[in-house]
Amino acid sequence: MSATIDVPSAAPQASAEVRHVTQVTWKTTLVLGVVTVLYGVLLLLAPHEGDSRFALSNAGDFFTIPVVVVPAMATAWVCFVIAAIVTTASAWLTRSARRLPAWAVALAAVVLLVGFLAWAAAGSPRDLSVVGLLGGAVLLSVPIVYGALGGVLCERAGVVNIAIEGQLLAGAFTAAIVGSITDSPYVGAFAAVLAGVLVGAVLGLFTITYHVNQVIVGVVLNVLVIGLTSFLYSQLLVPQTEALNATTRFTRIGIPFLERIPVIGPVLFDQTIIVYLMVVAVAVVWFALFRTRWGLRTRAVGEHPLAADTVGIDVVRTRYRAVLWAGAVAGLGGAFYTVVSINQFGKEMTAGAGFIALAAVIFGKWNPVRAALAGLLFGFASNLQSVLSVVGSPVPSQFMLMVPYVVTILAVAGLVGRSRPPAAEGVPYVKG
Amino acid sequence: MTAGPDTEHEPTEGRWATALREIVRGRWTVSVGAVVLAILAGSIMIAFTDERVQEASVYLFARPGDTFTAIGQAVGGAYSALFRGAVYNLRAEDFAGAVRPLTQTLNYATPLIAAGLGVALAFRAGLFNIGGQGQMLMAASAAGWVGFGVDGLPFPLHLLLAIVAALAAGALWAGIAGLLKARTGAHEVIVTIMLNYVAFYLLSYMLATPGLLQAPGSSNPKTPPTPESAQLPSLLGDRFNLTWGLVLSLVAVVVVWWLLNRSSLGFAFRTVGENPRAARVAGINVPRTTVTVMLVAGALVGLAGATQVLGAVTTGFSSDIDAGIGFDAITVALLGGSNPWGVLAAGILFGAFKAGGSTMQASEGIPDEIVLVVQSLIVLFIAAPPLVRAIFRLPAPGARKRPEAAGRRRAAKAAEAADKKEVGA
Known part of the structure; x- marks a missing residue:
């Protein structure tokens, strides 16, 4: 007894055994099981005979993949069996205190999705365009991914960013006006960045300088931006649509050679500059946060501002910088609405994308890459509905529209679990 | 917090000066200042976007008077219309017509107060309930379904049943978020946002499906009107739209006040909100409290849904029955400082604005x-x-004298420190 007390050394002793503690949870199994059973019940109750046609290539690809035609119910049941096997494996592994590898969860998700698509598209004379499904998903996810990146940047520095919605909307509005006046989408997008920075600056002023509750400021800023843009839209843009609310959109820039690869070519390499910039932005934000001195300082300020201050980091300046950068990124995402998607601004046109981005931040555990993937998942789930309505799915459209949100709830409750925010998030730093 | 310097006044100062300073330092001055600033900003926006002002400003330097007259007319017209619509109509022929705007204000305030209480209660327990929209929609569906789906019940019973159904539906919808938070740690912000969308599409589906909520013989996504036996009776006679829903909201204010300040359940709510770890150490079951808070909060928001369907919009509703109240409720709760009486005042103010x-x-x-x-x-x-x-160059609370030029900076600092305490508290 006394011997161990006498050696309070930090170095591990040679004789000490390293204990491996694996935390196991039944949540993954439970969610997989529930989804698989629901899927099986759907197949049993509403069998949907016929063939499903999946179109994989576009004209202009290097080579043409023929349209894949599969018998719907057989495919659906095979997918059910695979998902059931993964679920059983998950249960067995959890019982023996081991974890299901992430790829198995992904496999189950993909398989369930393919099975569902086969079931839904059965008997339709039209081809289900895989390129359309994926390409639309990428487009729909653009503002969400930008917004989520803004959220990650801001929150890593310890400032809750509920104002993503406001930043997107301000960006969209400014891009519409400036883009219409100058007739240049580039100037419009730049103006959107400035608008996002402006909203970020107000957020910073109230939360960092005046120590107001960050959630309050975020919520109120959203209302403020909705009010301002809607008011100005009715008063200025509607009477002068030609001059102030008709932008030139970005054109698609295909990357030579790569754009002709089947499936991924049109999806990834024939997009507008805003989409390419999105990929760059994800990489840059990740690198900046985790591989640079600036990122280390920003995260330190978000986790333990007092400690950061003690070692000489200017907490206020670091937080301001992060909040302003976050505003810039989210503002650029807002430009998507008015200079990429369509060519004019509409009242409250972001329609809650900022809140979805906020969900993506939490879903992605405050990591830029994961948050971006979560954003893509949202985009995909939203696009599923429009693609299925083309082939004439038997599911009422309202339920398909619900899918992204239900998937998020399931994912947050079952697969992600407790996500830990930066420790000092929401806490104003008062230098004492 | 500033008791020290406040208690020892300088004897040379007159009583009125002291009283004036007390008023100027108080929280109310800041509130009035905030309202003045906000209205000023609104005036600037109105002035800049008014057509007549724009026309007059072209020759601003030749005849500046025109511009200012135009600004005055635009801004004055706007705010007098606001007052006429919200408080007292001087153009009305009789007294009842003159106070009609006031009852309209209270009418708009009714659901805002109820939903604001729901958000505020969750706030006090450290939960951020953004799901007001979804909870209201589900409550409205339930109230509507009981309203025109159940036949043959007499008046007070039918109404009561519809209200209970609405409260239960709201509680259930919020309870999902509470349960997931308690059992799996899923963030309530995500879950409540997602449940908003799920509720919206669920209601859209029910409105588009004959036999559920769609009015029989119609293909519009709209419900049949609420039958009279399930309507909230009017409070001041048929000339006014005001219903007993207002009374229900006021009762809810008192109940929430009692719950938070006088009951052990409310004590548990507040403790969990202040410090969940300390609450656990003190023997409070934190997960169960989380679920209970969300259930009660959802029921309060559900009351807002009930007053909408059974009082304000009795001609049949569609999926926009929430009218943005779920989100306005967040602002109401914040302005009211998450305290029931504050929510009441903020709800009436926002009702007046509406x-x-x-x-x-x-x-x-x-x-x-x-x-x-x-x-x-x-x-x-x-x-x-x-x-x-x-x-406004107001003196800070705790400053002994009106700050002189030299002492102003110090006073500002003291004010900042005091306000930090205020915000932190």
Whole structure:
């Protein structure tokens, strides 16, 4: 007894055994099981005979993949069996205190999705365009991914960013006006960045300088931006649509050679500059946060501002910088609405994308890459509905529209679990 | 918090001067200052976007008077319309007509108060309930379904059943978020946002499906009207729209006040909100409290849904029955400082803005979104007292004298420190 007390050394002793503690949870199994059973019940109750046609290539690809035609119910049941096997494996592994590898969860998700698509598209004379499904998903996810990146940047520095919605909307509005006046989408997008920075600056002023509750400021800023843009839209843009609310959109820039690869070519390499910039932005934000001195300082300020201050980091300046950068990124995402998607601004046109981005931040555990993937998942789930309505799915459209949100709830409750925010998030730093 | 310097006044100072300083230092001054600032900002927006002002400003330097007259007319017209629509109509023929705007204000305030209480209660327990929209929609569906789906019940029973159904549906919808938070740690912000969308599409589906909520013989996504046996009776006679829903909201204010300040359940709520770890150490079951808070909060928001369907919109509703109240409720709760009486005051203020805003839009052609701007600015300014004090050069609480030029900086610092305490508290 006394011997161990006498050696309070930090170095591990040679004789000490390293204990491996694996935390196991039944949540993954439970969610997989529930989804698989629901899927099986759907197949049993509403069998949907016929063939499903999946179109994989576009004209202009290097080579043409023929349209894949599969018998719907057989495919659906095979997918059910695979998902059931993964679920059983998950249960067995959890019982023996081991974890299901992430790829198995992904496999189950993909398989369930393919099975569902086969079931839904059965008997339709039209081809289900895989390129359309994926390409639309990428487009729909653009503002969400930008917004989520803004959220990650801001929150890593310890400032809750509920104002993503406001930043997107301000960006969209400014891009519409400036883009219409100058007739240049580039100037419009730049103006959107400035608008996002402006909203970020107000957020910073109230939360960092005046120590107001960050959630309050975020919520109120959203209302403020909705009010301002809607008011100005009715008063200025509607009477002068030609001059102030008709932008030139970005054109698609295909990357030579790569754009002709089947499936991924049109999806990834024939997009507008805003989409390419999105990929760059994800990489840059990740690198900046985790591989640079600036990122280390920003995260330190978000986790333990007092400690950061003690070692000489200017907490206020670091937080301001992060909040302003976050505003810039989210503002650029807002430009998507008015200079990429369509060519004019509409009242409250972001329609809650900022809140979805906020969900993506939490879903992605405050990591830029994961948050971006979560954003893509949202985009995909939203696009599923429009693609299925083309082939004439038997599911009422309202339920398909619900899918992204239900998937998020399931994912947050079952697969992600407790996500830990930066420790000092929401806490104003008062230098004492 | 500033008891020290406040108690020892200088004997040479007159009583009135002291009283005046007390008033100027108080929280109310900041609130009034915030309202003034917000209205000023609104005036600037109205002036800049008014057509006559724009026309007159072309020759601003030749005849500046025209511009200022135009600005005066635009801004004055807007705010007098706001007042006429929200408080007292001087143009009305009799007294009942004159106070009608006031009852409209209370009418708009009814669901805002109830839903604001729901958000505020969750706030006090450290939970951020953004799901007001979804909870209201589910409550409205339940109330509507009991309203026109159940036949043959007499008046008070039918109404009561519909209200209970609405409260239960709201509680259930919020309870999902509470349960997931308690059992799996899923963040309530995500879950409540997602449940908003799920509720919206669920209601859309029910409205589009014959036999569920769609009015029989119609293909519009709209419900049949609420039968009279399930309607909230009017409070002041048929000339006014005001219903007993207002009374229900007021009762809810008292109940929430009692719950938070006088009951052990409320004590548990507040303790979990202040410090979940300490609550656990003190023997409070934190997960169960989380679920209970969300159930109660959802029921309160559900009351807002009930007053909408059974009182305000009895001609049948569609999926926009929530009218943005779920989100307005967040601002109401914040402005009210998450305290039931504050929520009551904030709810009435926002109700006045809603009532006045629609009159302003109808008579002056000014988009009622300006009201959103003014509302949000008020909340922002109230949340940052040092900013308001700096703009109006008000003395800080705790400063002994009106700050002289040399002492001003020190006083500002003291004010900031005091406000930090205020915000932190």
